[in-house]
Amino acid sequence: MNIMTATKSCSRCHEPKPLEAFARDRATKDGLRCWCRECNKASHAAYRAANGAKEKASQAAYRAANHEKRAAYHAAWKAANSDYNAAWKVAKPLYGTWAGMIQRCTNPKHEAHKNYGGRGITVCDRWLTYENWLADILGTLGPRPEGMSLDRIDNDSGYRPGNMRWATATEQRINQRPPRRNIDKED
Ligand SMILES: [Zn+2]
Numbered sequence: 738m739n740i741m742t743a744t745k746s747c748s749r750c751h752e753p754k755p756l757e758a759f760a761r762d763r764a765t766k767d768g769l770r771c772w773c774r775e776c777n778k779a780s781h782a783a784y785r786a787a788n789g790a791k792e793k794a795s796q797a798a799y800r801a802a803n804h805e806k807r808a809a810y811h812a813a814w815k816a817a818n819s820d821y822n823a824a825w826k827v828a829k830p831l832y833g834t835w836a837g838m839i840q841r842c843t844n845p846k847h848e849a850h851k852n853y854g855g856r857g858i859t860v861c862d863r864w865l866t867y868e869n870w871l872a873d874i875l876g877t878l879g880p881r882p883e884g885m886s887l888d889r890i891d892n893d894s895g896y897r898p899g900n901m902r903w904a905t906a907t908e909q910r911i912n913q914r915p916p917r918r919n920i921d922k923e924d
Contacts, residue, residue: 745769749776827880828871834887835867838896859895873898888912 744753748771759769760777770777841853842860852858864870874887881887881903888904889896892912904912 747771747773747776749773749780827875831871831874831881832867834881835864835870838870838887839865842896857895858889858893861895861897863898864896874901877901878903 743756745756745759745767746753747759750773752773754773756769758773758775760774761768762770765771772780838860840847841849842858843854844850845854847854864873877898878901885903885905886909888902888909890900890902890912894900
C-alpha cells in the first residue's frame, strides 16, 4: 500500500481523505484520529462558540443581578438617609421653640418670664424633655408651617397636650387680646 495514495474515511464528514488529513493519535488502532483535521477544527470552533455564548450569558446574568442588588441597596440607603435628613430638617428648628418655652416658663432671668412663669404659665412634666415634646407636637400638630409659631389655645393655661396649635402672629395677638375688646367691637 502506497502511503501517498492511502486514504481514510473521516467518521464525522464521511469523506475519504489522505492520511495526512488526520492528526496522529496513539490511542487508536491505526495511530490516527477518527475525525479529519478539518472536522476537528470545526468541532473545536463550535465548542468554543457555544461555550463563549454560555460564558457571555453567565457574565451578563451576573452583572444584571449585581446591578439590581446594588440599585436596591443604593435606593434603600438613599431612602434611609433622606428620612433622616427630613426628620432632622423638621426637628432642628423646633429645638429653639422648645428651649424658648422652657426658658420663658422656668428661668426668672428670662426677659419674658414675667408674662409666662411669672404669671403661672407652666410646662407640663412630660414636656420638660425635648424628645417627648417633639414627638407630641409632631404627632398632633405636625411640622411647623411657614410663618407660624407655637401658640397656647387657652392663653391662661400652660404648655400641655391639648392646649397647643400652630398660629400666625395675627392669630396670636387676637388670642392675647383682653375679652373686653370683643365687647367693644359688638357695640
Ligand atoms: Zn472530516
